[in-house]
Amino acid sequence: MKKALISVTGLDTTGIIARVATKLYEMNINILDITQTILGGYFTMMMVVDLDGAQRSFEEINRELEPVRDELKMSIHMQRMDIFDAMHRI
Amino acid sequence: MIETREILQTMHMIQQENFDIRTITLGINLLDCSDRDAKKCAERVYEKICRTAANLVRTGEEIETELGIPIVNKRISVTPVSLICQDDPRPIALALDRAAAEVGVNFLGGYSALMHKGATQADERLLASIPEVLSETKLLCSSVNVASTRAGINMNAVKEMGEIIKKTAELTAAQDGLGCAKLVVFANAVEDNPFMAGAFCGVGEPECAINVGVSGPGVVKVALEHVKGEPFDIVAETIKRTAFKITRVGQLVAKEASKRMNIPFGIVDLSLAPTPARGDSVAHILTEMGLENAGAPGTTAALALLNDAVKKGGIMASNHVGGLSGAFIPVSEDIGMIEAVSAGALTLEKLEAMTCVCSVGLDMIAIPGDTSAATISGIIADEAAIGMINNKTTAVRVIPAVGKKAGDLVEFGGLLGRAPVMSVNQQKNNEFIARGGRIPAPVHSMRN
Numbered sequence: 263m264k265k266a267l268i269s270v271t272g273l274d275t276t277g278i279i280a281r282v283a284t285k286l287y288e289m290n291i292n293i294l295d296i297t298q299t300i301l302g303g304y305f306t307m308m309m310v311v312d313l314d315g316a317q318r319s320f321e322e323i324n325r326e327l328e329p330v331r332d333e334l335k336m337s338i339h340m341q342r343m344d345i346f347d348a349m350h351r352i
Numbered sequence: 353m354i355e356t357r358e359i360l361q362t363m364h365m366i367q368q369e370n371f372d373i374r375t376i377t378l379g380i381n382l383l384d385c386s387d388r389d390a391k392k393c394a395e396r397v398y399e400k401i402c403r404t405a406a407n408l409v410r411t412g413e414e415i416e417t418e419l420g421i422p423i424v425n426k427r428i429s430v431t432p433v434s435l436i437c438q439d440d441p442r443p444i445a446l447a448l449d450r451a452a453a454e455v456g457v458n459f460l461g462g463y464s465a466l467m468h469k470g471a472t473q474a475d476e477r478l479l480a481s482i483p484e485v486l487s488e489t490k491l492l493c494s495s496v497n498v499a500s501t502r503a504g505i506n507m508n509a510v511k512e513m514g515e516i517i518k519k520t521a522e523l524t525a526a527q528d529g530l531g532c533a534k535l536v537v538f539a540n541a542v543e544d545n546p547f548m549a550g551a552f553c554g555v556g557e558p559e560c561a562i563n564v565g566v567s568g569p570g571v572v573k574v575a576l577e578h579v580k581g582e583p584f585d586i587v588a589e590t591i592k593r594t595a596f597k598i599t600r601v602g603q604l605v606a607k608e609a610s611k612r613m614n615i616p617f618g619i620v621d622l623s624l625a626p627t628p629a630r631g632d633s634v635a636h637i638l639t640e641m642g643l644e645n646a647g648a649p650g651t652t653a654a655l656a657l658l659n660d661a662v663k664k665g666g667i668m669a670s671n672h673v674g675g676l677s678g679a680f681i682p683v684s685e686d687i688g689m690i691e692a693v694s695a696g697a698l699t700l701e702k703l704e705a706m707t708c709v710c711s712v713g714l715d716m717i718a719i720p721g722d723t724s725a726a727t728i729s730g731i732i733a734d735e736a737a738i739g740m741i742n743n744k745t746t747a748v749r750v751i752p753a754v755g756k757k758a759g760d761l762v763e764f765g766g767l768l769g770r771a772p773v774m775s776v777n778q779q780k781n782n783e784f785i786a787r788g789g790r791i792p793a794p795v796h797s798m799r800n
Contacts, residue, residue: 310353321417349597
């Protein structure tokens, strides 16, 4: 399974989760886990997703997230989970 | 499952603490390009590098995006040029520089000669060409190995290198002696080093290999901020844990690059490499341990602890460790070192002592432009002696700043940074350097 972390940070507003989740749904990307919190007034959400169903490259998925970034005016960052596994698990 | 705090820690390291992969360096064997005719050799060299490294930069950028970690440099190291050319090596130098530009790498290393025991005719031709070549090329780096623990110190080469460094500085005087920033003199040079200016692909290396150098002094500094006032046992443990995490990412990047390019993974270099940016300094790790500035009494001990803990933490994190592995202490590339020199806290002699316990040696140090070739040779000989006796790699990369004196500033820009010109001991050593010959290899029993 090709897992990635999508982190979303910025000013809190309505519909953040809905917009991001809808875009992922359109690309057939399954959400495996989701946490969200407000840190110092900033909305911070982290989603672990499974990219296998997407049938697109990492770069393409990233590009598809571009309009959501612009629309929400939030930082949306996607990176493969491997980096966290490498650092924190033996 | 990875916990949120772990994810945040990784993101914080990358975004706030300047954690990056310093370099993916592709080692390429050029022995099969050898020819009596330099032009033919140059054509083969150009073709082979362009073919082998065609995807290097793109692969690096893909990994960078997918893992979300900056990979600052993509580089190439090649077989020492003196081994592949039996003619004037200049055409090969130009071909290497063109190939590096063509594939888009930041630097290419290997305009090198290994002459720790003596020089071949090819070594001599290469040495003579270094000043001109470094003033005419942009991306090419040069290194010369003048000593080893098994062979001793080639004092003829040491003498010559003093003169070559002077000449290189003069030919690149308009850029504050930039040519000398691309030239390093080694004792016990290693064959799989991914760092510049000293990277080359040694003769014991495979056809090609991916070598990765990690970085992250800022991450170590921040980790130590959390253990203020604790005893050194805790300090060492904290550095080890941090180095482990840093190196694991280096290993991941190396494996990924190796798989995508179908080129064997060589080594991860367990290094702490600073940049001139604030928050990316090795010297500031030392000050975090409780020293006012790098250079204060205790600095050598602090650096010894740091260097050892980085290795201990890193070794378990990677299948294969190599290169120079340890903390680098370049002056111009480290804001904390620049500050220490400017404050009068750090002298050339203290730096020399520090090189006994850490990776490499006197690095990126600007010295007065009127420093004699013999004095530079003396500095090289001292550093080579430390490497030879202690069975470690040492190096000298000094930059005579033409027309400048101690206290003036030289500016190289980018990762090479800026440096206050350091004063050099004025005592004469001309007769010592004029002797030439070889200093015999040391005995390795009765170690005291």
